[in-house]
Amino acid sequence: MANPIDFYFDFSSPYGYLASTQIDEIAARHGRGVTWRPILLGAMFKVTGGQPLPTIPLKGSYAVHDMTRTARMLKVPFKLPSKFPVAATAPSRAFYWVNDRDPALSKTLAQALFHAYFAEDRDISKPEVTGNVAAKLNLNKEALLRALEEPAVKERLRSEVDAAIERGVFGAPYIVIDGEPFWGADRLGQVDKWLETGGW
């Protein structure tokens, strides 16, 4: 089986959420797995001078319209969260803590966290909320909440973010197929075609 593709995302990114509902199916069609890699967009914005979309005049309100319309097209439940954007530190640390123990379960957790934030309007930036989402998957909530404050877990996320920046990841979602980068949920069509054809 060919190398898995890398899927970088921020738990606070609506387009990351939308992509997360499609990427595994697209990859599977072409016999590929997907390695999910949460990162923190805030760290990237320090390099690119980027800003959260909703804060930009005109572009911000269009973006909300666009993401809502795209979700409707994909038939994916979506509601812009009351608190948006948020710092995705807690869910991202939770992801890597679980990932080191059970990679498949960490992906299920990521999907549940995305759903909690973008479909149920629950503020996953709060450790308590991330803990509750994890508990539903039979993860030990108390152990998870303790892990979020462990230096090794903090360092795990930090090094993932640094490695992503080092690799040139400047936004999210960001997908890498055998070294070829694709930025944005709007590039999923090209990702599909690249996997099918091996590039053009």
Next chain:
Amino acid sequence: MANPIDFYFDFSSPYGYLASTQIDEIAARHGRGVTWRPILLGAMFKVTGGQPLPTIPLKGSYAVHDMTRTARMLKVPFKLPSKFPVAATAPSRAFYWVNDRDPALSKTLAQALFHAYFAEDRDISKPEVTGNVAAKLNLNKEALLRALEEPAVKERLRSEVDAAIERGVFGAPYIVIDGEPFWGADRLGQVDKWLETGGW
């Protein structure tokens, strides 16, 4: 026949160029015409605080990679111009001057100008170059060069840009179907689907 759709673009925008090679065919499939409307992105950036893509760290070099790859996929000739971006004042004024006389010819001129800049690396921001492109279409070059400096022609472009900003256009390409806005060449798939289904 249903209302034509509006296609806003900047002659200096690579994604505008890429969209310009697709939009009429997409619209025609659904029995629609397209009204081409050159605008000046610089005026929009004053509102949104946007910057030309190539000036942004990381994002800029990715963007060049992405536009080149997308052009290759579409089988459209493309080479990032030596001087890029440029102020598209001259070609835009030329467009509206011709448009007031012969709308069909103005679209042909726009296609020739885009091709000159993005396929032949000719600097269309120079009135002389825009004049040469027009002359190839049997337009009177001397009359065109004089028109570029006429107050009425300058005002025509200015009022088009102001009307676009008033309407909420903040980037390019920007397509409006019966009031529904779509920003970016990457939304052409949704434009196609919207025209087909009447919206979702």
